[in-house]
Ligand SMILES: Nc1nc2c(ncn2[C@@H]2O[C@H](COP(=O)(O)OP(=O)(O)OP(=O)(O)O)[C@@H](O)[C@H]2O)c(=O)[nH]1
């Protein structure tokens with residue numbers, strides 16, 4: 001943190017402008033030593049200054065330099081941003097000069113890491129900076145922005161406050177049992193308080209599923225017998241002939257994937273090999289992959305052929321997929337109906353693109369995609385946060401179990417404190433250096 005760090009913040013390549021970012025105690029002094037224009041050590045904070053970058057007597061570029069003095073900056077340190085002309089030679093040259101004058105090259109994410117270590121942002125906000133940069137869908141961007149505003153961090157802090165109140169009451173009772181005017185902590189008043197907190201954590205955990213759908217995208221497997229039209233459906237949704245379609249049963253032998261966005265969500269369609277008993281080695285592997293895709297998918301579209309009777313295999317397939325992730329699409333409605341199905345289905349055909357909008361609607365409704373986006377979107381956004389939340393919840397359950405068993409209160413308190421600490425790890429209130437290093441190493445250089 002003593003070092004003054006620098007990095008090229010824009011992507012390396014030819015462009016109109018590049019930004020080289022500098023942060024630290026000597027940022028302004030170092031940049032000023034390369035600059036001809038107004039004296040940067042004297043200019044007001046948060047100003048943009050016009051001039052030239054020099055390497056001794058040689059002009060390197062005509063630039064605009066933003067000077068932002070601590071503490072109202074990204075890192076809370078002095079920050080200088082050099083807007084140079086875009087392009088590899090200029091940006092590398094400016095970076096070289098900064099390094100010569102005593103800056104150190106920033107590690108990936110080091111500017112954001114400093115913002116965290118200097119206390120400007122908590123860990124959930126830091127993570128959302130990276131999520132925002134990597135967002136591929138509207139939903140991802142919205143969630144990241146929401147967490148960047150601190151909604152998730154606030155919600156966790158509020159729950160931690162409730163836990164601290166409980167902990168303080170227990171402490172007073174342990175330390176001053178002889179005082180009569182303090183609230184005596186009894187199981188009767190402790191249990192409802194802890195149950196309320198437990199409920200709040202459970203709701204948060206349920207909602208974290210929404211965060212997962214937003215960030216990882218939604219996997220939709222298209223499955224069924226050979227030749228029912230699975231690949232035709234995939235091609236329809238992707239708007240290209242990605243998968244080969246023929247009238248030969250067993251055309252698709254490996255998984256074919258393609259992505260679209262639907263209602264702002266990233267959707268990954270997985271077209272699978274038609275499942276049937278087969279002796280063909282390649283097809284057999286394909287069939288195994290299809291089964292795996294069914295198990296891992298968020299939604300399974302079971303495609304049936306309107307023109308053929310329901311087979312035993314198809315009846316079993318329908319039964320094997322839980323209703324909350326199953327959509328039955330009866331394809332080839334342009335052909336004579338020979339099929340009977342008892343379960344709910346959507347009818348259509350890929351020849352006339354009929355019923356395929358209803359199929360889309362079915363996906364949106366099945367996953368409640370609209371309400372995920374209209375809710376306040378305070379969702380956990382990654383596996384690290386969710387794992388800690390689960391652990392905190394388990395600790396709290398442990399405390400409640402122990403209260404039930406009439407275990408002494410000071411032992412119960414250990415689990416409660418543990419839950420409080422684990423939630424603190426989500427926001428980075430408590431953290432291990434190693435975790436912080438790994439987390440920020442996933443960031444871009446210059447962020
Ligand atoms: N009549 C009619 N034919 C269709 C329809 N959809 C697809 N087909 C035809 O059915 C045949 C099989 O289509 P595919 O999309 O390859 O079927 P699949 O389920 O991917 O087949 P496999 O990859 O072998 O498992 C092709 O000849 C398609 O043109 C439809 O709605 N109506």
Ligand SMILES: [Mg+2]
Pocket residue numbers: 230231232243244251252271272274
């Ligand atoms: Mg196919």
